Amino acid sequence: MDRQPDDEAGLYDLVEQVRRIRALTAGGVFHTDLGPVTERLRRAADELEAASATPEERQAETWANRDYIRNCPVTGRGNPLSPPIEFDLLADGTMRGEVTLGLEYQGPPACVHGGVVALLFDAVLGRANFHAGHTGMTVYLDVDYRSPTPILEPLVITGRQVHRDGRKVWSEGALWTGDRLCATAEGFFVLPGDLLRENRRRLTGG
Amino acid sequence: MDRQPDDEAGLYDLVEQVRRIRALTAGGVFHTDLGPVTERLRRAADELEAASATPEERQAETWANRDYIRNCPVTGRGNPLSPPIEFDLLADGTMRGEVTLGLEYQGPPACVHGGVVALLFDAVLGRANFHAGHTGMTVYLDVDYRSPTPILEPLVITGRQVHRDGRKVWSEGALWTGDRLCATAEGFFVLPGDLLRENRRRLTGG
Incomplete structure (x- = not known):
């Protein structure tokens, strides 16, 4: 099933999980072996890379709807760099x-x-x-x-x-x-x- | 098994997977249902949150060894915000x-x-x-x-x-x-x- 271009909620939910992990890694100390969870993240990244549109298509997507806010590195709920x-x-x-x-x-x-x-x-x-x-x-x-x-x-x-x-x-x-x-x-x-x-x-x- | 404080490689590998996912989400268009992969990321985040040291312990960790570079938002291999x-x-x-x-x-x-x-x-x-x-x-x-x-x-x-x-x-x-x-x-x-x-x-x- 293809993700619809207007399925913002799905992308936001995915990015929110990345944000939760992001919040733990600076000065990260975990009372667990990181190996297994890292392997699961690696498989998730493999899967997303295989399913992703090309950089050119995504670049067009960021401007097709003048949808600046959601991709912004400061305000974007679709951008894992943002707080937001x-x-x-x-x-x-x-x-x-x-x-x-x-x-x-x-x-x-x-x-x-x-x-x-x-x-x-x-x-x-x-x-x-x-x-x-x-x-x-x-x-x-x-x-x-x-x-x-x-x-x-x-x-x-x-x-x-x-x-x-x-x-x-x-x-x-x-x-x-x-x-x-x-x-x-x-x-x-x-x-x-x-x-x-x-x-x-x-x-x-x- | 606890992650040893000097197990930088494990943390860097984890962060690198986050970085791979990060690279796909701005203008993200995926030819797959994001639901299942998001659920796997959610479980990974749950697990890491449960195993993480407290913010206070991590805050101390970022300065205990004057290990600034690895946590920096621009240069830090241990910081998913950095390119690096x-x-x-x-x-x-x-x-x-x-x-x-x-x-x-x-x-x-x-x-x-x-x-x-x-x-x-x-x-x-x-x-x-x-x-x-x-x-x-x-x-x-x-x-x-x-x-x-x-x-x-x-x-x-x-x-x-x-x-x-x-x-x-x-x-x-x-x-x-x-x-x-x-x-x-x-x-x-x-x-x-x-x-x-x-x-x-x-x-x-x-």
Whole structure:
């Protein structure tokens, strides 16, 4: 039986199991022999590789329905890299997300990796731009780290578009734990030009 | 039988199977019913959760041996988030890594997510600092995106410490595909202070 392209639930359930395993491996210590469970994972990977569409077909799939969110490395329920974060759009146009990050996102002791903080900011600023009607490619992203961002504690991240001039967009973000400011970011974005339109056309055959 | 703390190979093999599955899910289309394979993954996750050490024990494990690299979200063979990248140290102190990123790292069509580019830079600058003898916490990270960074094509990323003044360190990086410059970065780092020393002491019981 083929998986239907609109069977999101099946894919999400599979990815959620990967996410559960992912959460255990950084600093992983298991009171069991990993051999048998690794063999079962190897057979699952063999089976999925044999049944998978080609990279080209999947690449087209990621853009055919402009279904960006589900594949995004930060927000995508279909992407095992993502925590995932779900964002809410506030009345003033601010995107606001809540997330608690596990050991796999650790950089310094008990802290979120600085690069992961930047990754989250690029995503939240991108989402804020999208909802403001002006999705853009990042031209620069400047992140200021003001205090350590903890793992295993609730974080709140916000992003907001602050200025637009034609194809140019400026956005700002902040990351908090409780009432402590952990980091801020400023991004400058330009609306997609010819290269991206060409990529999308090539990928979707449109 | 307990997994021995030094059985890295067992954990790496397990994580590699997760990575194979991870590589198929963004834009995932499978010519099979995902239900049975998802059930097998669910049982594997159940088993690993039941056998796992506590988060506190694992947190201590990530620092007990100062074994940062294997758990890092960018370089860690024991971390399913990482591609992973392996870096080489060049004679002039430059860290140089090569990597090809799959669909799960995609942002704009056919391009690496801008936040992932920032994540890679923070990691390579951190590694360059470590090898220069002055690991630091990121204070700021500024990334300039100069041309689209492609997925599914070989990338070269470099980082180098350019200046140090006491506990303060400045580093620079660049990301290329072939002879095209995709992005550059500048980072400012400060050597860990009391909070980090306290975190490490608490986590390792030292």
